[in-house]
Amino acid sequence: MIEHKFHAANLRNAYNGPTIAPLRDSEPQATNEDAYIIQALNRDHWVQTGRQIVGAKIGLTSKAVQQQLGVDQPDFGVLFADMQVGDDGTITSDRLLQPKVEAEIAFRLGRDIKSVGDTPSALVDAVSGVFPALEIADSRVADWDITYVDTVADNASAGMFILGNRSLDLQDIDLVGCSMRMEQNGTVVSEGNGAACLGHPLNALAWLASIRIEQGNPLKAGDIILSGALGPMVPAAPGDNFTAHIDGMGSVSVDFT
Numbered sequence: 001m002i003e004h005k006f007h008a009a010n011l012r013n014a015y016n017g018p019t020i021a022p023l024r025d026s027e028p029q030a031t032n033e034d035a036y037i038i039q040a041l042n043r044d045h046w047v048q049t050g051r052q053i054v055g056a057k058i059g060l061t062s063k064a065v066q067q068q069l070g071v072d073q074p075d076f077g078v079l080f081a082d083m084q085v086g087d088d089g090t091i092t093s094d095r096l097l098q099p100k101v102e103a104e105i106a107f108r109l110g111r112d113i114k115s116v117g118d119t120p121s122a123l124v125d126a127v128s129g130v131f132p133a134l135e136i137a138d139s140r141v142a143d144w145d146i147t148y149v150d151t152v153a154d155n156a157s158a159g160m161f162i163l164g165n166r167s168l169d170l171q172d173i174d175l176v177g178c179s180m181r182m183e184q185n186g187t188v189v190s191e192g193n194g195a196a197c198l199g200h201p202l203n204a205l206a207w208l209a210s211i212r213i214e215q216g217n218p219l220k221a222g223d224i225i226l227s228g229a230l231g232p233m234v235p236a237a238p239g240d241n242f243t244a245h246i247d248g249m250g251s252v253s254v255d256f257t
Helices: 004-016 032-048 063-069 120-126 148-153 201-214
Strands: 053-059 075-080 089-091 100-109 127-137 160-163 179-184 187-193 224-229 241-246 250-256
Touching: 004 032, 004 148, 032 075, 032 148, 053 201, 075 148, 100 179, 100 187, 100 201, 100 241, 120 127, 120 201, 127 224, 127 241, 127 250, 160 224, 160 250, 201 224
Parallel strands: 053 224, 089 250
Antiparallel strands: 053 075, 100 127, 100 224, 127 160, 179 187, 179 241, 241 250
């Protein structure tokens, strides 16, 4: 019998370091369901302490990463208000343990999503704004030694996020063909395009919306959704600047101190 509450507390305590061993080491029989139970216990704990949920992040949207971890589906975690940093903002080194940066497309929802159509276009009217985004992934698991259950339990390795300072209209953007380049201190370190996110970023949104409907907790108007990486993650260190450029959407930037 897996002690969900014990492992949830173990992960919470690791946010201030040191990092811990993967869940699978002590619980090799842990299932995806166990991992989401642990994630939900921490979500509820944090809400009770006053943290505000503002949306969700979708991870493992790249086929290459899925194959690396031996999974055939994305995962998701919770975004809290205190995870957000303003565009061109600063993240201090005490906020994160093992930060890695990836560029994404973020959505803000204009209505609740209570059903999902057969094609990505069915969700177009649910999106009130689109942003270039940086996600700062972080892992409480030592050396990022994770499998699917390890990252899910750890809130899908969520750390922080930055949205571009201007909301864009979905109709004005080529979500699939748009190219992305991310620079670290002025040097391009990651490239990709919208198709890298499950073939279409709205596919990722539809996947998450379907899961949340099944759970009886549908996505709601105002939610911010990080749809998944458009290119490889890059480790960050104090003194780094990261800037992502996405065609038709502009740029978003953050500094690490």
